Amino acid sequence: MRHAESIDMVNADKVQQAVQAIESRNGLRHQQGVHTWFITQNNPIEQIPECSGMTPEQVVQWAAAHCTRNLSGELRKSRGVGVCYERGDAEHTDHIHIALTFTGRNGGKAETVYRLWPKGDIEVAKGTLDDIHDYLHKQGRFSGKGETIVAPVYDGEPLMANPRKGEKADADPSELSKRDMRWLELVHAVDDGMSEEDIWADPTLSLYAKDFVLPLQRLMSARAAKRPHKRDVTVIWVSSEYSHSAHKVPVEVMESVVRDWMDASGLVWGEWDTTLLAQPHITLDTKAVLLVVPAWDSSKHGIAYRLMSGSPMKVPQGYGRGCWAAWDTVVIVTPDPPIDELADMVSRCVVIPLDASTGRMRELVGSADNRCMPVEEIAEFFDAKAVTTVKAGDAI
Numbered sequence: 001m002r003h004a005e006s007i008d009m010v011n012a013d014k015v016q017q018a019v020q021a022i023e024s025r026n027g028l029r030h031q032q033g034v035h036t037w038f039i040t041q042n043n044p045i046e047q048i049p050e051c052s053g054m055t056p057e058q059v060v061q062w063a064a065a066h067c068t069r070n071l072s073g074e075l076r077k078s079r080g081v082g083v084c085y086e087r088g089d090a091e092h093t094d095h096i097h098i099a100l101t102f103t104g105r106n107g108g109k110a111e112t113v114y115r116l117w118p119k120g121d122i123e124v125a126k127g128t129l130d131d132i133h134d135y136l137h138k139q140g141r142f143s144g145k146g147e148t149i150v151a152p153v154y155d156g157e158p159l160m161a162n163p164r165k166g167e168k169a170d171a172d173p174s175e176l177s178k179r180d181m182r183w184l185e186l187v188h189a190v191d192d193g194m195s196e197e198d199i200w201a202d203p204t205l206s207l208y209a210k211d212f213v214l215p216l217q218r219l220m221s222a223r224a225a226k227r228p229h230k231r232d233v234t235v236i237w238v239s240s241e242y243s244h245s246a247h248k249v250p251v252e253v254m255e256s257v258v259r260d261w262m263d264a265s266g267l268v269w270g271e272w273d274t275t276l277l278a279q280p281h282i283t284l285d286t287k288a289v290l291l292v293v294p295a296w297d298s299s300k301h302g303i304a305y306r307l308m309s310g311s312p313m314k315v316p317q318g319y320g321r322g323c324w325a326a327w328d329t330v331v332i333v334t335p336d337p338p339i340d341e342l343a344d345m346v347s348r349c350v351v352i353p354l355d356a357s358t359g360r361m362r363e364l365v366g367s368a369d370n371r372c373m374p375v376e377e378i379a380e381f382f383d384a385k386a387v388t389t390v391k392a393g394d395a396i
Helices: 003-025 056-068 110-116 129-137 178-191 196-201 203-209 213-226 251-265 299-309 375-381
Strands: 036-042 079-087 094-102 121-124 147-156 234-240 269-271 288-292 314-318 321-324 329-333 348-352 360-365 369-374
Touching (some): 003 110, 056 079, 056 094, 056 147, 079 129, 094 110, 110 121, 129 147, 129 314, 178 196, 178 213, 196 203, 196 213, 251 329, 288 299
Parallel strands (some): 234 329, 234 348, 288 329
Antiparallel strands (some): 079 094, 079 147, 348 360, 360 369
């Protein structure tokens, strides 16, 4: 036997010993697959050679791709992941949490996960889907446990919960009635990402849907509330023209103008209250979010970034309640122009001049275009039916 072959056998034995230990610790049969695993990797920048010299943000992006993408950068079939970067409370140890889902019927085996994360603490994910997301986001009953350095990043398929003990992962088709089979087809269509419009446009599914109009609507709402998704967000930054002058337009004046625009636009919008943890005014139907910042400081950076980024985000609405962010427009009202860290994310910046008595405002698109835009054009931009002209100079 060649030396290289003997080394391979020793390594294979170590892998099998480690895999058997994971299976035993989690009460699994040998080679038993589960849908979602939870991995904790301490000190990833020091422990993982590929992460050496990376920032926490880069580590999170690398870890997500490591789970769900091949060497060519293409998504692997039937995999989804959520990754966050945290710092522990007690010993301040940097670590990443990884929720790794295998959506195939047989799930993913411990050996597959171990080969991805040989230095990680690997266990079967426990609890509901909301529990998994709440743990990654450190909200709900997990709020305040550890310091979040990088908010969760998701890639691939949506995460899913493991069936509870005694619960079947899938119903046996032979035990279902024709009506139940049709409902199951609709459920699978929704889980595969079909919208309600897609289902009604399908010649077969539309026939099934006629018998389940209300249940289908409730199912679509429930799935949308629990399914994280990345969005393309338009960011509008409303600020005073004289950002370095003592004669700034009062925030109350700018806020009044913006609220008139948003009310007239017909958009379903809500205001993000920076003084509250729960956000009762933000719901699954909210399509635009208003953030008013009278005095900008570093504590607002994280809030603004989360609202603007379009990454999947769980919004707490009260004790035990929450929904996934569904807005595609963010309007930020503040006396100051966008800070450097956020400037690249701003789609357009509406600047209210000190003297607005002429009924004009200036719009800056990027840094190249600097022109005056009539109020009528601003109204069209906001899809507004009417615009209230405020004489900012008189209000000071």
